[in-house]
Amino acid sequence: MLNAANMCEATGFRRQRPLVLEVRDELERMILDGEVPAGARLNEPSLAAQMGVSRAPVREAARSLERDGLVTTVTNQGVFVRKPSVEQTLELYELRAMIAGLLCGRVAQTSDDETRTTLRARVTQMADAIEAGDQEDYAAQNTAFHDQIAQAAGTHRATELYVALGKEVRLLRLRSPDGVAAMRASNAEHDRIVAAIEIGDAETARLEGSQHHLNGKARLLELLDRTDTTQT
Amino acid sequence: MLNAANMCEATGFRRQRPLVLEVRDELERMILDGEVPAGARLNEPSLAAQMGVSRAPVREAARSLERDGLVTTVTNQGVFVRKPSVEQTLELYELRAMIAGLLCGRVAQTSDDETRTTLRARVTQMADAIEAGDQEDYAAQNTAFHDQIAQAAGTHRATELYVALGKEVRLLRLRSPDGVAAMRASNAEHDRIVAAIEIGDAETARLEGSQHHLNGKARLLELLDRTDTTQT
DNA sequence: CAACGGAATATTGTTGACAATCGACAATCA
DNA sequence: TGATTGTCGATTGTCAACAATATTCCGTTG
Numbered sequence: 001m002l003n004a005a006n007m008c009e010a011t012g013f014r015r016q017r018p019l020v021l022e023v024r025d026e027l028e029r030m031i032l033d034g035e036v037p038a039g040a041r042l043n044e045p046s047l048a049a050q051m052g053v054s055r056a057p058v059r060e061a062a063r064s065l066e067r068d069g070l071v072t073t074v075t076n077q078g079v080f081v082r083k084p085s086v087e088q089t090l091e092l093y094e095l096r097a098m099i100a101g102l103l104c105g106r107v108a109q110t111s112d113d114e115t116r117t118t119l120r121a122r123v124t125q126m127a128d129a130i131e132a133g134d135q136e137d138y139a140a141q142n143t144a145f146h147d148q149i150a151q152a153a154g155t156h157r158a159t160e161l162y163v164a165l166g167k168e169v170r171l172l173r174l175r176s177p178d179g180v181a182a183m184r185a186s187n188a189e190h191d192r193i194v195a196a197i198e199i200g201d202a203e204t205a206r207l208e209g210s211q212h213h214l215n216g217k218a219r220l221l222e223l224l225d226r227t228d229t230t231q232t
Numbered sequence: 233m234l235n236a237a238n239m240c241e242a243t244g245f246r247r248q249r250p251l252v253l254e255v256r257d258e259l260e261r262m263i264l265d266g267e268v269p270a271g272a273r274l275n276e277p278s279l280a281a282q283m284g285v286s287r288a289p290v291r292e293a294a295r296s297l298e299r300d301g302l303v304t305t306v307t308n309q310g311v312f313v314r315k316p317s318v319e320q321t322l323e324l325y326e327l328r329a330m331i332a333g334l335l336c337g338r339v340a341q342t343s344d345d346e347t348r349t350t351l352r353a354r355v356t357q358m359a360d361a362i363e364a365g366d367q368e369d370y371a372a373q374n375t376a377f378h379d380q381i382a383q384a385a386g387t388h389r390a391t392e393l394y395v396a397l398g399k400e401v402r403l404l405r406l407r408s409p410d411g412v413a414a415m416r417a418s419n420a421e422h423d424r425i426v427a428a429i430e431i432g433d434a435e436t437a438r439l440e441g442s443q444h445h446l447n448g449k450a451r452l453l454e455l456l457d458r459t460d461t462t463q464t
Numbered sequence: 465c466a467a468c469g470g471a472a473t474a475t476t477g478t479t480g481a482c483a484a485t486c487g488a489c490a491a492t493c494a
Numbered sequence: 495t496g497a498t499t500g501t502c503g504a505t506t507g508t509c510a511a512c513a514a515t516a517t518t519c520c521g522t523t524g
Contacts, residue, residue: 018307018507044476054509055476056288063295069389075250076476076515088388095390098330155323157301157400161393168389250477276506286479287506308485308506 019053024061026051028167031070031081038083038171042071069168082171086224089172090217096165097213099158100146104193104209106153108202115152116198122148123190130183138183145190149209174220182219189215251285256293258283263302263313264402270315274303301400314403318456321404322449328397329445331390332378336425336441338385340434347384348430354380355422362415370415377422381441406452414451421447 027047030036042062048055062079065071073079084092107115122145129138146166150159189212196205259279262268274294280287294311297303305311316324339347354377361370378398382391421444428437 020507021307041475043474045474056508056510059476060291060295060507063292064298066296067299075253077517078476091387091389094334095331095393098334099327102326102330156320157323157397158327161327165389252477273505275504277504288478291506292477309487310506 019057020060020064023047023051023053023057024064027058027061027065028068028070031065032167032170034173036081038081038173040081041078042081044078068164070171082168084168084171086172089169090221092165092169093213093217093220096162096169097210097217099162099165100149100213101206101210102158103150103153103155103162104197105202105206106155107149108197108200108205110154111152111197115148116194119145119148119152119194119197123187123194126183126187126190130180130187133180135183142186149193174223186212186215251289252292252296255279255283255285255289256296259290259293259297260300260302260399263297264399266405268313270313270403270405272313273310274313276310300396302403314400316400316403318404321401321406322453324397324401325445325449325452328394328401329442329449331394331397332381332445333438333442334390335382335385335387335394336429337434337438338387339381340429340432340437342386343384343429347380348426351377351380351384351426351429355419355426358415358419358422362412362419365412367415374418381425406455417447418444 027036027042036042042058044055044058044062048058051058062071063073066073066079070082071079072082107119111119122141126138126141126145129135129141143166147163150162153159189208193205193208193212196202196208259268259274268274274290276287276290276294280290283290294303294305298305298311302314303311304314339351343351354373358370358373358377361367361373375398379395382394385391421440425437425440425444428434428440
């Protein structure tokens, strides 16, 4: 199947991608980057003017973001950037942990050598990034690692949900410690996940993949406790 | 003060509910009831004319259905009723099983006496429906039972996902055996779930809630195997 | 001075029309 | 005959305008 998007990518000709997609990406970026704070309302007229398009694409893009759980729509009041509570975010961690377990188990069962080699390479690269003290690079590699597992699982809905929940979590805008120790611990978990995948141990891969995210939840909880006691 | 709202209220001409919600419900009904077959395209102009509204509400309703995984949108080609493969449907069962486990565990931990009493009553009612041979009533009670657990869990996203995945599963349009034996077995599982909830045993509730759906997956697989061998 | 009511304003909901694009069919040519 | 291309109808994408609704602000009133 060839659609306009494929055509323009294949030919290099900048055929105009549907505006709604451009607007959607831009809105998503604005939200995830915090340019639009959580709880804020997306003003259709101003956004439309700002992007030089009509309100229709903006409206559709907003509805599209609703699918990823980034915004909620209130009738006659507009769409608002979601402002998940701490409890809701912890719930997201649990959901993501379960789905990650499912994904890792699948990868252990079905992945080919190339995928396993790539995953292993990513863990090594992350270790290098840690030693180099490059937190930004580590974060990027980390995201790529998880996305690749999600893709390699060969699932549809589970993969979709995993990445969508990943975006949703970012709405809380709480940066995890990111210390060298935390990164080392996290990457050790990555290592165990990939090790289980390499030997095709689906059950261990599931447990490790799930636990990796539950540990992230624990780290978040600890961070919140510390913040509370500090501020109170 | 004379405005449309007052006029409508005075004349009994109620139209405060946005059209998009009406259209959404109608579309969802049409899809879940099979009036629009899986894989079919939703024709915006004809649907709009059929419901006596403009295309915009139809478009928005379609985007809204995308969130529940009932349709997919292809650029410049339209929105299509999703046609999940057997593998994808099995994946949905696994996702739903995990989420159900999470929900049941929560209910065991947090529910009050009233909720537990109601859940127990539903199991009893389902048992009555089975003995009375009323499969339709049983199915309705069954849906209500699961929905109530999802609500009682007090979770946000997990609850949403659970009901959405429930709708999505129906797209395959494969009716499970529904024999008296199957219903008895299923309700026995309900009983074990509620029993765990009643004594506040979260871990058992989680396991039973998850297993209940995995059993459903197994029943679906068995049904498919039988259909295959029969048709081949 | 605070609480209430009501107009003025801003924003969303809905509509119909126009432009861009796709799928199908027919006309053309090797 | 078979493949290619041009054209046409149908459908989606986008727009600007109108209607309905929510929000804000200010004057009134107790």
